[in-house]
Amino acid sequence: MAAPEDPHRRRVGLLYDERMCRHATPDGEIHPENPDRIRAIWQKLESEGIPLRCVVLSAKEAEDKYIASVHTARHIKLIKNISSKKFNSQRLRIASEFNSIYFNKGSSEASYLAAGSVMEVSEKVAKGDLDSAIAIVRPPGHHAESDEAMGFCLFNNVAIAANFLLNERPELGIRKILIVDWDVHHGNGTQNMFYNDPRVLFFSVHRFDFGMFYPASGDGSYCMIGEGPGAGYNINVPWEQGQCGDADYVAVWDHVLLPVAESYDPDIILISAGFDAAVDDPLGGCCITPYGYSLMLKKLMGFAQGKIVMALEGGYNLKSIADSVLACAKVLLEEKPLVGSIKAQPLESTWRVIQEVRHELKTFWPALSVELPQKVLVSNWRPCSVELNLSSSSESIVENDGGASVTICATNFVEIIEPLSKLNIDEDNHGKAITLDHIATDKSPVVLSEECPNAQALMPDKNVDGCTRWRSVLSKTEVWYGSYGSNMWKPGFLCYIKGGKVEGMNEPCPGSQDKSSPKGVIWKTVPHQLFFARSLTRTWGKGGVAFLHPESNKNDKAYMCMYRITLEQFNDVLLQENSLHQENGKSQGAGAPLLDLSDIGVVAENKSLPLEALKAGWYSNILYLGEEDNLPILTMTKFCRYNEKTESKSIQLDSSLCIMAMYHCTLGLMLHREQKNAS
Numbered sequence: 001m002a003a004p005e006d007p008h009r010r011r012v013g014l015l016y017d018e019r020m021c022r023h024a025t026p027d028g029e030i031h032p033e034n035p036d037r038i039r040a041i042w043q044k045l046e047s048e049g050i051p052l053r054c055v056v057l058s059a060k061e062a063e064d065k066y067i068a069s070v071h072t073a074r075h076i077k078l079i080k081n082i083s084s085k086k087f088n089s090q091r092l093r094i095a096s097e098f099n100s101i102y103f104n105k106g107s108s109e110a111s112y113l114a115a116g117s118v119m120e121v122s123e124k125v126a127k128g129d130l131d132s133a134i135a136i137v138r139p140p141g142h143h144a145e146s147d148e149a150m151g152f153c154l155f156n157n158v159a160i161a162a163n164f165l166l167n168e169r170p171e172l173g174i175r176k177i178l179i180v181d182w183d184v185h186h187g188n189g190t191q192n193m194f195y196n197d198p199r200v201l202f203f204s205v206h207r208f209d210f211g212m213f214y215p216a217s218g219d220g221s222y223c224m225i226g227e228g229p230g231a232g233y234n235i236n237v238p239w240e241q242g243q244c245g246d247a248d249y250v251a252v253w254d255h256v257l258l259p260v261a262e263s264y265d266p267d268i269i270l271i272s273a274g275f276d277a278a279v280d281d282p283l284g285g286c287c288i289t290p291y292g293y294s295l296m297l298k299k300l301m302g303f304a305q306g307k308i309v310m311a312l313e314g315g316y317n318l319k320s321i322a323d324s325v326l327a328c329a330k331v332l333l334e335e336k337p338l339v340g341s342i343k344a345q346p347l348e349s350t351w352r353v354i355q356e357v358r359h360e361l362k363t364f365w366p367a368l369s370v371e372l373p374q375k376v377l378v379s380n381w382r383p384c385s386v387e388l389n390l391s392s393s394s395e396s397i398v399e400n401d402g403g404a405s406v407t408i409c410a411t412n413f414v415e416i417i418e419p420l421s422k423l424n425i426d427e428d429n430h431g432k433a434i435t436l437d438h439i440a441t442d443k444s445p446v447v448l449s450e451e452c453p454n455a456q457a458l459m460p461d462k463n464v465d466g467c468t469r470w471r472s473v474l475s476k477t478e479v480w481y482g483s484y485g486s487n488m489w490k491p492g493f494l495c496y497i498k499g500g501k502v503e504g505m506n507e508p509c510p511g512s513q514d515k516s517s518p519k520g521v522i523w524k525t526v527p528h529q530l531f532f533a534r535s536l537t538r539t540w541g542k543g544g545v546a547f548l549h550p551e552s553n554k555n556d557k558a559y560m561c562m563y564r565i566t567l568e569q570f571n572d573v574l575l576q577e578n579s580l581h582q583e584n585g586k587s588q589g590a591g592a593p594l595l596d597l598s599d600i601g602v603v604a605e606n607k608s609l610p611l612e613a614l615k616a617g618w619y620s621n622i623l624y625l626g627e628e629d630n631l632p633i634l635t636m637t638k639f640c641r642y643n644e645k646t647e648s649k650s651i652q653l654d655s656s657l658c659i660m661a662m663y664h665c666t667l668g669l670m671l672h673r674e675q676k677n678a679s
Helices: 018-022 036-047 073-081 091-096 107-127 157-168 188-193 246-264 290-300 318-332 348-361 374-379 410-421 464-474 490-498 567-577 597-606 665-678
Strands: 012-015 055-057 132-135 177-181 200-207 234-239 268-273 308-312 385-389 405-409 478-483 521-526 530-533 545-548 558-566 608-610 621-628 631-637 640-643 648-651 659-661
Touching (some): 036 318, 055 107, 107 308, 157 177, 157 268, 157 308, 234 246, 246 290, 290 318, 308 318, 490 567, 567 631, 597 608, 597 631
Parallel strands (some): 012 055, 200 234
Antiparallel strands (some): 385 405, 530 659, 640 648
């Protein structure tokens, strides 16, 4: 409780309260978010004499009226009462309804103390009573939505404090707040609470893995920049993989955060200080050192007159979290800094992400419009091996249970997703389809069959009447074709309808016999997971093959572009997608459709229909995704097989392939935005 004796020493507040340790798993089960997290930090600080050099503060419970600035009355009522006796028999069931949440008899008190503590230190720093402060609190808060607890978080502590300063204490002169969230997980709750508010600049650097990493939604994409008056005031830096360390974070600081912070000129900085991106954290998979955290914090002290509040979020390795907080405390005290250096270079993907973020925000922040020196981008990076999981990484104790992981080379990963990430929905140059008349002569020409020009099939069929008959019938039936991967790109998809090829295709497509343009285009999200495989087809060259998980899951989301075409055209697309439309360079006539009118009812009833005739192709399974305007939505994906032991369906994978799971918000949102801009 001793105040600093040296009047020139920075006044650093330090708040810790053992009562927040009462929030624990109901039956003492092992859990990463446990009371030892803050105990380990406090013991480390005490062993170094830090409390003696700080202003130690007592925790205070937040009042409901302040919590209500960001949370609904219903949510407040639940958290307030969940620890009471009347909930003893219901507590486990209620917790199970949330994403990665537990409750016990100490949860209510700890939640109110955590929120109140961050408010308390924030007010003192804003007043000038303190220069900076550290709130060692739990449960954490940045995942908590206005009406929902999730990801170990009950109340959104930092958001409550920010609203308190802006709306309840205007006399303190806090008009602009910079929230820096360096927790390894995206601060979805904080983002959503200030998404249209320019008084708060929210910056989150987090592991994203193309939406596969917790909280496994598109909210963490660099495309999410705020809306209305808040447009440009939401900045996401989404890592494509784990293994990001000091060099990667410092690069983002230097090339994104600091230039924006200088322009924004905040009155105070609130840090959602999660330390789960630290070395050896069991959930994060990144590798920031205590020196790295100290350097990041030191760079922020140049803003807002050093008025910084650190509020603990995640961090689940007790040694890493304690050492990292100690390093930050010494920075705030302006004591002798840690000795260290950054020898490694940023990952190659780090520079790509930085460029994407700068490009997305350059119209709002002119400092980001300057092109980065090419020598920086080319020479200062390192490749790495990346472990990806086929199941979403979850901020829970069983986050990787059952997930089949594979290791790939980052440079190979780039080869697969980078071409897709650069597509524009209606690109005029590279995206322009090349007609059959203009195909380079060094490629094998497509010879159309005499029987059914531009028709495709598995084998030749001389039955001209049969071909004409089924085409005539199916041309009168319309469906929505749900496209994903490169087929969301309109010029690419039109090759399957009109014929020709675009950049990236090895061989041209003969197209459909009916070359009519789609009669409608819409965008939808579906509860399925998207995968990419490192493989290639006859039509598409090096760059990978995409396919959709046949099983739906409410926790998954994939963006799809729906094209309204005829069932005849759908059959032609199906055969071309499976690269079975040619034999020795010649297109084959079709005697019968692969998907007939009678099959529509079957696929709608069963949600999928494996096509035996296409089992050798990539897309042999037809999926039913519902209806739009009373027309069925159909797509095609990898073959699905039934496992009698587990009574579940699974994708049949070639074990020699490197399979990568990725949520394709980055691609889907980008193409969707391009379409909206074009219209």
